[in-house]
Amino acid sequence: MELAVLLLTLTVLLAIGVPVAFALIGSTLAAFLVMDIPLVVMFQRMAAGISVFTLMAIPFFIFAGDLMYRAGIAARLVQVAEAVFGRTRGGLGQVNIGASMMFGAVSGSPIASASAIGSTMIPLMKEKGYGADYAVNVTVTAAIAGLLIPPSHNMIIYSAASGMGVSISDLFLAGIIPGILTGFLLSLTAWLVAIRRGYPKGVFPGWRPFALAFVAAIPGLMTAIIIMGGILSGIFTPTESSAIAVIYTILVGTLVYRTLGWTEFKGAALQSVKTAAMVLLIIAAATGFGFALAVLEVPAAMASMIGFLTDNPIFILLIVNVILLLLGTFMDMAPLIVITTPIFLPILMPLGIDPVHFGIIMMLNLGIGLVTPPVGSVLFVGSAIGKIPMEQSVRTIWPFYLAMIVSLMLISYIPELSLALPRWFA
Amino acid sequence: MLKRLKRINAAASKALLDAGAAGLVAMTAIIGWQVFGRYVMGSSPSWAEQAALTLMIWYVFFAAAAGVREGFHIRVLLIESMLAPRPRRLMRLAAHIVVGAAGLAMAIWGGELVARTWSHVIPTLGLPRGVAYLALPLSGVLIAFFTIELIAEDAAGEDSADAPGGEAA
Numbered sequence: 001m002e003l004a005v006l007l008l009t010l011t012v013l014l015a016i017g018v019p020v021a022f023a024l025i026g027s028t029l030a031a032f033l034v035m036d037i038p039l040v041v042m043f044q045r046m047a048a049g050i051s052v053f054t055l056m057a058i059p060f061f062i063f064a065g066d067l068m069y070r071a072g073i074a075a076r077l078v079q080v081a082e083a084v085f086g087r088t089r090g091g092l093g094q095v096n097i098g099a100s101m102m103f104g105a106v107s108g109s110p111i112a113s114a115s116a117i118g119s120t121m122i123p124l125m126k127e128k129g130y131g132a133d134y135a136v137n138v139t140v141t142a143a144i145a146g147l148l149i150p151p152s153h154n155m156i157i158y159s160a161a162s163g164m165g166v167s168i169s170d171l172f173l174a175g176i177i178p179g180i181l182t183g184f185l186l187s188l189t190a191w192l193v194a195i196r197r198g199y200p201k202g203v204f205p206g207w208r209p210f211a212l213a214f215v216a217a218i219p220g221l222m223t224a225i226i227i228m229g230g231i232l233s234g235i236f237t238p239t240e241s242s243a244i245a246v247i248y249t250i251l252v253g254t255l256v257y258r259t260l261g262w263t264e265f266k267g268a269a270l271q272s273v274k275t276a277a278m279v280l281l282i283i284a285a286a287t288g289f290g291f292a293l294a295v296l297e298v299p300a301a302m303a304s305m306i307g308f309l310t311d312n313p314i315f316i317l318l319i320v321n322v323i324l325l326l327l328g329t330f331m332d333m334a335p336l337i338v339i340t341t342p343i344f345l346p347i348l349m350p351l352g353i354d355p356v357h358f359g360i361i362m363m364l365n366l367g368i369g370l371v372t373p374p375v376g377s378v379l380f381v382g383s384a385i386g387k388i389p390m391e392q393s394v395r396t397i398w399p400f401y402l403a404m405i406v407s408l409m410l411i412s413y414i415p416e417l418s419l420a421l422p423r424w425f426a
Numbered sequence: 427m428l429k430r431l432k433r434i435n436a437a438a439s440k441a442l443l444d445a446g447a448a449g450l451v452a453m454t455a456i457i458g459w460q461v462f463g464r465y466v467m468g469s470s471p472s473w474a475e476q477a478a479l480t481l482m483i484w485y486v487f488f489a490a491a492a493g494v495r496e497g498f499h500i501r502v503l504l505i506e507s508m509l510a511p512r513p514r515r516l517m518r519l520a521a522h523i524v525v526g527a528a529g530l531a532m533a534i535w536g537g538e539l540v541a542r543t544w545s546h547v548i549p550t551l552g553l554p555r556g557v558a559y560l561a562l563p564l565s566g567v568l569i570a571f572f573t574i575e576l577i578a579e580d581a582a583g584e585d586s587a588d589a590p591g592g593e594a595a
Contacts (some may be wrong), residue, residue, distance in 0.1 A: 011472075013521075013524060014501075014502050015502065015504075015505050016505070016506075016517050016520055016521050016524075017501050017503065017505065017506045017517060017518065017521045018501065018521045018524045018525060019500065019501040019525065020499070020500050020501060021490070021492075021499055022499070022524060022525045022528045023501075023524075025528045025531070026524050026528050028529070029528070030542060038535075039531060039534075039535040039537040040528055040538045040539050040542070043532060043535050043536045043538075043539045043562055044539050045557075046562070047483075047539060047559045049563060050482075050483055050486065051479060051483065051558070053479060054473055055482075056453070056457070056478060056479060056482055058454070058481065059450055060453075060454065060457070063450060063454065120430070149446075235465075236461050239457070240457055240460065240461050243453075243454050243457035243458050243461070244458065246454045246458075247454065247458045250443075261429065264446065269447035269448075269450055269451055270443055270447045272447075272450060273443060273446040273447045273449070273450050273485060273489045274443065274489060274493060274496075274498050276450070276486065276489075277485070277486045277487075277488075277489035277490040277492075277493055278490070278498060278499055278500060279492060280482075280486045280490075281486060281487070281490040281493075281499070282500075284486075319501060330502065331474070332500055342428030373504075374502055374503070374504035375500070375502055377500055398457065
């Protein structure tokens with residue numbers, strides 16, 4: 001009964017267009033009223049949910065990503081990718097994916113990636129005769145591959161939500177191979193679609209332009225080495241690395257590239273505060289909502305329900321994946337990580353599934369939700385840049401969904417893809 | 427009357443976002459200083475992390491309040507986009523009332539939280555934990571206040587400030 005109040009109120013509030021954070025707050029308060037829990041508990045949970053040191057990495061990574069875009073680092077990565085992949089059939093699609101993967105290695109936010117690479121690549125692709133739908137599809141799905149490549153602020157949310165301090169550096173390392181695998185499958189898909197549509201081949205610009213582009217991009221690419229190197233060697237924590245990434249980007253933008261002026265800096269700070277406030281308010285609200293679920297013993301009920309269906313780990317992982325994919329279509333990534341991690345992790349760990357491995361599964365799974373309607377923030381950003389309605393890009397996105405699902409299955413059932421690197425570095 | 431409220435709110439939400447941006451920059455400087463202090467000065471300030479976190483809680487809740495007026499909070503537009511203008515306006519009215527009520531609740535019970543945590547002192551800062559949490563009730567008041575404008579616009583049949591494609595979009 002109380003659970004029905006919670007879930008029904010949430011559904012109704014979301015449906016009538018209440019912002020996700022406020023729908024979570026409203027439905028939890030409604031459930032607390034029925035359950036006779038003092039309402040102050042909701043705000044105490046929200047305050048506790050946001051008072052987590054590691055979460056400070058979220059505004060930093062968002063800020064760094066925005067600065068990289070405005071300082072022209074993203075555009076320089078595109079030039080490198082163009083020199084490397086431009087020759088293939090539908091070359092700009094490959095360039096887009098390559099640039100997104102590189103950007104994923106310097107930025108921790110898929111929205112930053114889609115807007116940074118998208119605003120360079122999508123107009124260019126449209127101009128060269130590629131379909132706007134294709135340009136958008138490639139951009140948004142490649143941003144999801146980039147999400148797996150460290151750094152990643154969503155992995156930090158997962159680490160906080162696990163309640164057992166799953167190592168952020170292990171998660172970062174674990175994402176590398178799955179990220180490259182997903183990028184490879186997407187690039188294969190983009191190539192096949194390009195052949196079908198008869199998209200043009202680019203020309204190789206020659207070694208000299210390639211070398212020049214690469215040298216120009218080195219200061220930007222160094223961010224990846226500073227972040228991962230700093231974390232792995234223990235010079236700084238993941239949170240500190242994200243602040244260092246901001247400071248480094250400011251230095252590169254002002255001293256090396258000289259593209260980052262006061263206007264760009266102020267614009268980036270303002271935009272980042274908006275995005276960070278939106279994401280963190282949702283995380284705070286989701287913490288309260290998750291508490292209501294815990295009081296209602298939903299995690300235990302879910303465990304016994306799944307246990308009733310099967311005790312085969314392969315099927316259980318499949319069921320969890322399907323549930324997360326469904327939830328991901330109409331909820332954003334951050335609240336789902338906060339709400340579902342404490343539900344599924346206790347079910348999966350006794351089956352011998354490593355929490356780091358499950359973290360990577362969850363990243364890709366919920367990442368797919370970022371590019372599916374009705375709620376898909378990355379798809380939304382990409383379509384806005386491509387100036388086409390979301391429905392139009394979704395009509396032809398199926399091959400890319402398929403590629404990501406194949407990757408999700410491989411990552412789910414081959415734990416070594418995720419766990420080999422963290423073990424090697426341990 | 428509504429025009430005047432709009433002007434005040436526009437200025438207020440801009441001020442909140444500007445302050446938030448300054449907070450983000452300050453927070454970057456603090457954590458940067460912490461790393462710099464550890465390696466260059468040989469010791470890092472003990473207050474740094476807690477101060478940065480408190481700053482973050484403040485700017486997140488203030489910018490989130492501004493976000494109610496500017497309409498940048500993520501929400502589901504599926505049903506809204508399928509409706510005719512009149513029912514759509516009614517639905518937006520209902521949604522804005524819910525947001526306003528949530529803001530009011532945050533003001534009241536967030537205030538209770540502040541009162542309860544005022545005696546807990548954060549050791550590294552020497553400040554009550556309630557100071558960090560004060561952002562919740564203040565943000566709640568602001569949210570409730572901003573929704574008055576949005577609700578008034580819905581009732582008057584205008585496109586509200588937070589409408590997609592509206593003046594603030």
